[in-house]
Amino acid sequence: MASKGVYFAVFGSGLGHVTRILEVSKRFPEADYKFRYSSSGQGYSFLEAMGMKGLTERCPALDVEWAVGGGFSSHKILPSFPFMLNKFMQQVAFEREAIRRFNPEVVVSDSRLSAILAGKSESYPVVTMLNQFKVLFPPRFRNSMGKYYERIAADSLGLMWSLSDRVLVTDLPPPYTIAEENVVDSEVSRVVEFVGFTAPKIRTSQEGLQKVKRTLALDDRPLVFCQVSGPEATKGRFVETVLASAEEICKAYNLVVSLGRSGGSATPRRLASGGWLFDWCPVKDELFELSSVLVARAGHSTIGQCIDNAKPAVLVPIHNHPEQISNAEKFSRLGLGVDIRSEKLTPQNLFQAIESCFTDSSYKMKVEAVRTISNRFDGVARCAEVINSYA
Numbered sequence: 401m402a403s404k405g406v407y408f409a410v411f412g413s414g415l416g417h418v419t420r421i422l423e424v425s426k427r428f429p430e431a432d433y434k435f436r437y438s439s440s441g442q443g444y445s446f447l448e449a450m451g452m453k454g455l456t457e458r459c460p461a462l463d464v465e466w467a468v469g470g471g472f473s474s475h476k477i478l479p480s481f482p483f484m485l486n487k488f489m490q491q492v493a494f495e496r497e498a499i500r501r502f503n504p505e506v507v508v509s510d511s512r513l514s515a516i517l518a519g520k521s522e523s524y525p526v527v528t529m530l531n532q533f534k535v536l537f538p539p540r541f542r543n544s545m546g547k548y549y550e551r552i553a554a555d556s557l558g559l560m561w562s563l564s565d566r567v568l569v570t571d572l573p574p575p576y577t578i579a580e581e582n583v584v585d586s587e588v589s590r591v592v593e594f595v596g597f598t599a600p601k602i603r604t605s606q607e608g609l610q611k612v613k614r615t616l617a618l619d620d621r622p623l624v625f626c627q628v629s630g631p632e633a634t635k636g637r638f639v640e641t642v643l644a645s646a647e648e649i650c651k652a653y654n655l656v657v658s659l660g661r662s663g664g665s666a667t668p669r670r671l672a673s674g675g676w677l678f679d680w681c682p683v684k685d686e687l688f689e690l691s692s693v694l695v696a697r698a699g700h701s702t703i704g705q706c707i708d709n710a711k712p713a714v715l716v717p718i719h720n721h722p723e724q725i726s727n728a729e730k731f732s733r734l735g736l737g738v739d740i741r742s743e744k745l746t747p748q749n750l751f752q753a754i755e756s757c758f759t760d761s762s763y764k765m766k767v768e769a770v771r772t773i774s775n776r777f778d779g780v781a782r783c784a785e786v787i788n789s790y791a
Contacts, residue, residue: 403434404791405504407524409495409515412443412461414630415662416701417510420529420570420598420780422450424508427784433791436502438495438515442631445662457498459514460490492518499524506790513560520563525790528564529598529783531571531700532582532723566786570598570779571700576734576770578703581726593786596777597704604689612686616656616668616676623654624754625691627684629699634718635659637742642695645747646673649754656687693757695750698728698739706736710771712763713737714753716745735766 408425411417418439425435437447440461447456495518499507507519511530519526561567571577573594583592612618626642628635642657649655655675656668664679671677681687688694688705694713696702700723706713715731717724719742728739738753757763 403432405434405436405502405506406787406791407499407502407504407507407515407519408435408437409459409507409509409512410437410439410443410447411511412440412459414699415442415446416599416699418443418446419600420701421508421510422447423598423600423780424529424783424787427780428788436498436504438498438512442662449662457494459494459498460487462487462491462514488514492521495519496522506787508787509564516560516564526564527566527568527783527787527790528561529568529570530561531569531579533561533567533569533592565790567592568595568783568786569593570595570704570783572596572770572774572777576773578707578727578730579700579723580730582723593782594777595782596779597701597708597774598779598783599701599704599708602685602688602705602709604686608683608686609690612683612690616654618654618690621652621654622692622758623656623687623690624649624693624695625684625687626655626657626695627660627681627697627702628658629660629697629702630718632661634721637719637745638697638716641745641747641750643671643677645750646671646675648747648751650674653692653754653758656681658684658687693754695754698724698731700727703727703731704774706731707767707770707774710764710768712757712767714750714757715739716742716750719743734770735762736770737763737767 406428408421410421435455436457437452437455438457438459439447440459444456444458491514495515499518499522504524507515507524507526509515509519509526509528516526516528569583569592571579571583571594574580577583577594628638628642639659646655650673655673656678657675658678658681661679666678666680666682668676668678688709691711694706694711696713696715698715698717714737715728717728717739731737732739738756740749740753
């Protein structure tokens, strides 16, 4: 029997999208399926690093601009719109050719509108996975007029997402939806299916945990694990603030910092404060499991892992990044941790937020309660089930 083809088109900014697609692909027997991946930027590099080099298409990149200060560059959006539209049309043409050449049974789009248009234009069934189907404006533009145009844009984008045969939102249903502002109040919000989180499960062993504790000489104090993720241009101030607060943190806690630099050194460096610094952390699952509090960006996958592992967190969204800001605010409103705007981040309030997560037991209680709700869902299994129904 011939293998069934599944074409995965993956948003390339950050690693959250590509890691969940790889989790979904693991649910299909290799003997019965063949895969092709399409991505750009970090997503493409990660797929190659994970052994998918001969199976991955490099599509034209389409990403936001990042300002010198490490934030989302809102003032460059309008001037660059014609260029972005041209890039988008290049993506559609590229995907049409790649899909036609591979001839899959089903196209899976992870937050890639170009793949939806390309797949439907070639009469293939399309399953879309995403955790946002509208574009939020940066905070400075979110006045009454801005929200009006935001709603118009949301409905227009939503109609295009809904060209898919199925739209799967990789989040919890209301009122626990983390990406609430990104998926509610549009014309298609009622036709999506909430499948639960699809962040990779934390997989550790007691042997692995003990080895990490010995290697890093972690003592009986609680562990703060700081994960600095996202585009490299956005990391500077976050890293500087964490390192500036390291001495104070290490007086009360163990501290490990991962800079999230794919391809960087996997050998930890000892900080003067007594903490540890990784360029690229090969034992992040073990450190996640051992930690009592996370310090991280407000990416959707990161938040899903915090909830699924009942870890309170201090979230620092990328400056001026509307999706991460709204994620962090919802996480905070649910009482699962503390959010600090990047422009307001200081060593002092970072340490205070960490202290709050340790001393206020309500954070741990509430994140455990939401984990109970999340455990009712298996987002990866549900996505695989829906994809398989078209293959």
